[in-house]
Amino acid sequence: MTGDLPGAGSQSANGSLRLREGRGSRLLRRRVRKGVTAVWFAALAGTAFLPGVACAQVSDPGPGQGAPVKKLPDSDPQETQQAQQGAPQDEAIVPDAEFEAALPRLSDDINAPLEPIPDMGKPPVTQPATPGSVTSQIESFPPPAAEAPEFAQPLIPLAEFKVEPVKIEGVDDEKVTTIRYTVAVEGLDKIGLEDKFRDLSALEDGDGKAANAAMVAARAREDEKLAVRLMHSLGYYDGTAISTIEQNPKNSGNVRATITATPGALYRLAKVEVVSTPTVPPGLLDRELNLNPGDPIQAERVQGAEANVSLRLPQQGYPFTKVGDRDILLDEETHTGDYTLPVELGPRASFGAIVTEGRRQVFDVDHINILRRYKPGQLYDSRKVDDLREALIATSLFSTVSVEPVRTGEVGPDETEVVDLLVRQNRGRARTLAAEVGYSTGQGFRAEGSWTHRNLFPPEGALIASAILGTQEQGVTGTFRRSNAGQRDRTFQASASLNHSDFAAFESYTGSVAVRWSRDSTPIWQKRWTYFYGAEIVGSNEDRYNFSAGGRDRGTWLIAALPTFIGYDASDNLLNPTRGFRLKANVSPETSVRGAARPYARLMVEGTVYYPVSSSIVLAGRARAGSIPGVARDDLPPSRRYYAGGGGSVRGFGYQELGPRSPDGRPVGGRALNEFAIEARYRFGNYGIVPFVDAGQVYEGIYPTLRNMRFGAGIGGRLYTNFGPLRVDVATPIARKPGESRISLYISIGQAF
Structure with missing residues (x-):
């Protein structure tokens, strides 16, 4: 409950709550009547009030009635009438002659300047009292005393001001006297508000401790108001609450604060x-x-x-x-x-044109039109405006960007008014430096860094330079990428790379050039359907175990490939999914040339699923299968074969460790594989614990037969950040064989799948 509607006799920030004063109803604004004291004021016409003189109400006698008669508040009406008819009149408080003598002499000229008071500044003059007269005294203030010099000194700076605690003899400052209390709530459970009350309660927030009983009482008064606000928020506007504080048990020094609420009618x-x-x-x-x-x-x-x-x-x-x-x-x-x-309401509207403004604009109107998902003339829909704003934000090229409708006054379809969309844009920083570091048993350390200029070739033409430095892999890559290339969410990419790899299965020196068109997901804009298609030419010099020659040799291959991918993402988060599923499929027709051309195809399918068992536990599962038909295993370049084992495959085993091995004991790779994994992701705050079991195997043939499956088990830790979880996994192979590691460690960014 984020707020309450105005209660009886109150008014909220968004509206008012008034009271009907009809027959049979009463005001909710209950008034508390207080005692009223009547005060009689003296109104002496033509006289002055003098200090120390009691004043009584005096009536004007009117012409010919002599001096006024003093009215006594408690006098009998009959006595008052007799006094007015013939009783002796009271003498005047100030005789007329004395009063006239006390008045200063004034000029008869009304335009003359004010005359000074001759006795101003002289010591007070006291006239002797005479019978029937009033002592008059004129006083003046004495001159002010000299100011103490301490007041002229500048104030001590606040940062240097220190307050020394008062030391009281016999009192240990280290031991602060506290009282303990318990909290009881009555009446709110009937309307389902007790839990909400306890979450917001000042008494509960004090954890049952207070310096004294007055502090407990103050918290209880705040909780009274809280209980009333909560009841008002549910429609119980006659609700009241009172608090009581009593020792529990008696003479124990511990108290119990009870909040008793009476909701009243709904x-x-x-x-x-x-x-x-x-x-x-x-x-x-x-x-x-x-x-x-x-x-x-x-x-x-x-x-x-x-x-x-x-x-x-x-x-x-x-x-x-x-x-x-x-x-x-x-x-x-x-x-x-x-x-x-x-x-x-305002006018019913339809979409018009896009207009832009900003001192440092990034896109022109033509490119923004590529990003919109509506056509001019369609009925206005704020969801499509939000979609355009999100697409602009996803480019990461703006420091500020906004999209808002602007009236034009033009008549559109179906008697609507045409509204333009005003895009206010200001350029942001276009360069990015990024780095990623990881470690895994069998692969060692691996660091990857990149420099990106996202708009070097406008609009959205990026240049990316990246490098890999690792224990077993080194390389450099240059990439040109144009986002939203002629169509919303379509990306064109061209790249060239040089790499050196030294794995247990093979060592290679590789150069490649590739082009690709793709539709990708981003953390800001996660898409259901993603795809890519392209072309790649690879030249690679690799070593392998030559079974015909009975030893290792090196060879050079020229590889041409047409890689394609399609994916469907029904998960709830790109970096850390907690529910839903994902499906992926890769198909890459290829030809390798080493003396003769040998065409083949690399196929892979993968599915992942995420199921929340509770608010803190998610079960995650993955299955993957691949096949390479059309060529013998030994005719395949080693870098194009399938391998299993490692942090992104079957944990508990080293990188590329599973599958057939050559006579020298090194992995050979295969033409088929299958992998399975299941995790229980338990999260508490920004931390998590993940027990897991992985399984997989690589086969020489083209079918993943599920025979001779190997299993690994372990546990991992997660540190959740705004850019994804940091992952540390420790695993061991089940039914370990000679030469396999007892413990494997994997450190990286992101979930395993």
């Missing part, structure tokens, strides 16, 4: 009215608001309904919709409320 909607112009189609506002008579007046329900109007109307042709302040008129007798919501 208020419901009596009438729902939306004040607005007609919509197209009719009833659109009522349908999207979806508040009905009889619904409880709950803050979450009402605020959610109003938010739905603000969200859904712009998706259906009304980009300028403004929801006004609600008004709820409560009737305390019937426990109902009349709800009124003003809504300013």
